[in-house]
Amino acid sequence: MNIPDINLKRIVIIGGGFGGLRLAKKLSTQNYQVVLLDKHNYHAFQPLLYQVATAGLEPDSIAHAIRQIFAKKQNFFFRIAQVQSINPETQILSSNIGDLHYDYLVIATGSETNYYGNVNIAKNAMPMKSIPEALDLRSLMLQNLEAALLTNDLDERYRLMNYVIVGGGPTGVELAGAMGELKKHVLPHDYPDLDIRRMNVHLIQGSDRLLPSMSQHASDHAFKYLEELGVQVWFNMTVKDYDGQIITTDKRPFEATTLIWAAGVKGTLISGIEGDGVVVGGRYSVNEFNQVKGFENIFAIGDVSLMMTEEKPKGDPMVAQVAIQQGKLLAKNFENLKNNRALIPFKYKDKGSMATIGRDKAVVDLPNWKFAGWFAWFVWMFIHLVSLVGFRNKMIALMNWIIQYFQYNKSVRLIIRPFKGRHGDETDDPNLF
């Protein structure tokens, strides 16, 4: 793999998401050699994927080249690689670009779409966990409207104009809201020869409220905002099957060419890390120092890790803040390791959560304050702007949002590469990270 050998212990980080990136940034490369591996050459800002899918932002605004972030860091090496397996005995990982020895390994592979074993849904639904997937979704939604224009079969046209989103968490709610805005403000102008009133956006939620990880206040407002945008929300409904045209649920069927699956994620595991109770619920069970159970030199952070404590038997939520805080602490703990100091246990500090449904329609839960509406929308926008990686991306996203705010428009409704079938991300072999 052509990594120069030097007299430092080597930390290999798998995954350049929120956790891996923060860890790599904070790690002192005076004390360790750091190797970061990712299957892409960029960090993707996942909370804004839904805006790429709904033509609000260009993909390049939410991606940032990893090399650029670390351009001046010494003893740091980045490689595009798909890790295939890990051998904890020999401390060697195998990847599509060769083998690599590690002294410490940090698994920060994040999570992937979970279809809970339903092969038909996996085959026919659209996921939205990566930039290529979001681009495929953008293409498909627009292609379906173009196809609806061409058919004289009214049932077929109806199916093409039906968009069903499964999952009432932040991803499903934000996606449904953005699609509601498209339907209400943009598409009637784009498709004057199509009756956009016939277009439906359905959001199916398994439980009795949206955004179950947030407050009741947030759930209620999110529901109200979605109704205002014409989104049809279905509670206490479970999707059973999907053949590409008909969605079967435990209540009523839906006819739709597009089903977007935002109903679950699971950790992205790598073969070779096994043992009693190591993998729990599809994630690596870790102690309070993020060490994977049974291993001293293998860590897992973020979505792929599950830290069960007496206080929180179900662990922390699978959100960016947990990954970021764990990455930051782990960097400090590597310093402690180097200096033979005791490791500091992780404790998640919940800074609050938020979701946006549309222009002036957002919900924010802070530890001591819950609010909604235009001010929440501004807070949401501000927080996401400062969180985006890179000055350019912040500026471009801000510019897009300002223009959209005043024009009620979503400008990047382009089919740059038509969607031709599932798995647009050519590097996404499900067996590889």
Added chain:
Amino acid sequence: MNIPDINLKRIVIIGGGFGGLRLAKKLSTQNYQVVLLDKHNYHAFQPLLYQVATAGLEPDSIAHAIRQIFAKKQNFFFRIAQVQSINPETQILSSNIGDLHYDYLVIATGSETNYYGNVNIAKNAMPMKSIPEALDLRSLMLQNLEAALLTNDLDERYRLMNYVIVGGGPTGVELAGAMGELKKHVLPHDYPDLDIRRMNVHLIQGSDRLLPSMSQHASDHAFKYLEELGVQVWFNMTVKDYDGQIITTDKRPFEATTLIWAAGVKGTLISGIEGDGVVVGGRYSVNEFNQVKGFENIFAIGDVSLMMTEEKPKGDPMVAQVAIQQGKLLAKNFENLKNNRALIPFKYKDKGSMATIGRDKAVVDLPNWKFAGWFAWFVWMFIHLVSLVGFRNKMIALMNWIIQYFQYNKSVRLIIRPFKGRHGDETDDPNLF
């Protein structure tokens, strides 16, 4: 094709490039029904394709959704379609989405890469005439650097770091300049563990000067600027063959994994329009009203047309300005037709030409003034900004250029979809428009 039948004559325009777009915008849909067909749902601003390929602009900034442009136009219909053939007898065109009758047909299909029959070059070289092709080129250039990091075979590494551009016209010169800037200012920081001094950008030109369509003043400055950026320019050299690794010329061979072909274009013809002298040099021979030879109701404008006059036996250059002016005049002539007035003959008004090589390095030829340097660069930037379609695109491009100006950076060096082999534009069947 589900186009409502109304009591107007139907003009079908094939192609939403500079000519077709201008024509469609200017046509009064009080007097005609207008149908615009394009194989993409967007207009691409081709003069900036090279910036997409070299990570300076996101693809979405140089594309604009065609539906958005015509959102409020009556009696106007847009369809994504690939026209397969035309039957002038029945006045029906066949496409992948069905047949359509026309009263008037305007062929504005533009031009495509011309390999002059060399199948090896066509198979192994990279073209850059569409947004998907520019994105493929961006991915490939970055992938090759990543691959260069991984190999220990020094010959292989050298080939991966060699980029050869064929063609010293505006496309080749602008691309070579942008790659020179990447090499000089960006890549050494991105790839500290790669000796970027070993990277070469070669520009091969068949004649004895660059930008042969511009003044000697412009040619001289372009050459000087490229040398300053470390680009190696080869004059009076003809590329003979390319097997994917070795480029054979009439002088010396080059070893390179990447060959970018910007050495020629030809009109994108559609089968069915034939006859004595109708196609000349791969373009439709038209009279001074842009009527295709032998047809009264079939017009061709822009790159695909060739208007030979006594004054200009070789016709006008294949540039955007010609297409725009022809589109504009043809719209007026359709009004004249409607009102039984005489048609106005076309006369190209050369407003000048320009090319940019890098930051503060541009050349401008105006009819009465030729200049180069930072002021030319500002003029180039201003002209391209106002020419970009859409307020959002202008603002985003401006923002990108301002940031790049001060940071000496090109921020979108992302491999969003890895290049896997030729013909990334899935809709580009060479037999179809």
